[in-house]
Amino acid sequence: MDSEAVLLLETVNFAAEKHRNQRRKDPEGTPYINHPIGVARILSYEGGVTDIEVLQAALLHDTVEDTDTTSEELEAKFGPIVAQIVQEVTDDKRLPKQERKRLQVEHAPCCSRQAKLVKLADKLYNLRDLNAHVPVGWSAERVQEYFVWAAEVVKGLKGTNLALEEKLEKLFKQRGLQL
Numbered sequence: 001m002d003s004e005a006v007l008l009l010e011t012v013n014f015a016a017e018k019h020r021n022q023r024r025k026d027p028e029g030t031p032y033i034n035h036p037i038g039v040a041r042i043l044s045y046e047g048g049v050t051d052i053e054v055l056q057a058a059l060l061h062d063t064v065e066d067t068d069t070t071s072e073e074l075e076a077k078f079g080p081i082v083a084q085i086v087q088e089v090t091d092d093k094r095l096p097k098q099e100r101k102r103l104q105v106e107h108a109p110c111c112s113r114q115a116k117l118v119k120l121a122d123k124l125y126n127l128r129d130l131n132a133h134v135p136v137g138w139s140a141e142r143v144q145e146y147f148v149w150a151a152e153v154v155k156g157l158k159g160t161n162l163a164l165e166e167k168l169e170k171l172f173k174q175r176g177l178q179l
Ligand SMILES: Nc1nc2c(ncn2[C@@H]2O[C@H](COP(=O)(O)OP(=O)(O)O)[C@@H](OP(=O)(O)OP(=O)(O)O)[C@H]2O)c(=O)[nH]1
Pocket: 023, 024, 025, 026, 035, 062, 065, 091, 097, 122, 126, 127, 129, 130, 135, 146
């Protein structure tokens, strides 16, 4: 087998073990790992991305933020570039939520191109998920606020991947928002 395929299976297995006890916020409690796998798949299948480190970072993108995984652990197992991309898309959970959200808008334009790709696909997945079902406990207003905020983040990611940006733009338009 191709060495990149081996690497991707190693990566998806690592992410699955780390997220094994987590569920999405949808009423069915979908396994959390569906999200990182879907983000990597958006990059590959819809974005035409072939950069293996970006696809690995997509699979791992929520491990440091949402599990006991450390950046050092990722670096030792997957190398400094993958660890760096994941670090760039990791929110500091010690900060209040509003501050975290503000920092995403502020930092988006300064991210590396590789991190911008992961962020575009992450937002596309989450916005589609919101259109498919409202997370448990969320009001319609909270859903709309997420779209408004995501549009601000995506503005700072423009000029990275046209296919993904066009798909995001359509979703924002449906909500009366422009990029
Ligand atoms: N739309 C949706 N999102 C869900 C669901 N289950 C879990 N999530 C996660 O919830 C996060 C968005 O919810 P918020 O309330 O805004 O953020 P928080 O969980 O970090 O506090 C996303 O985190 P993230 O991927 O780290 O992205 P980001 O929003 O922080 O950029 C998303 O992946 C679901 O069923 N639908």
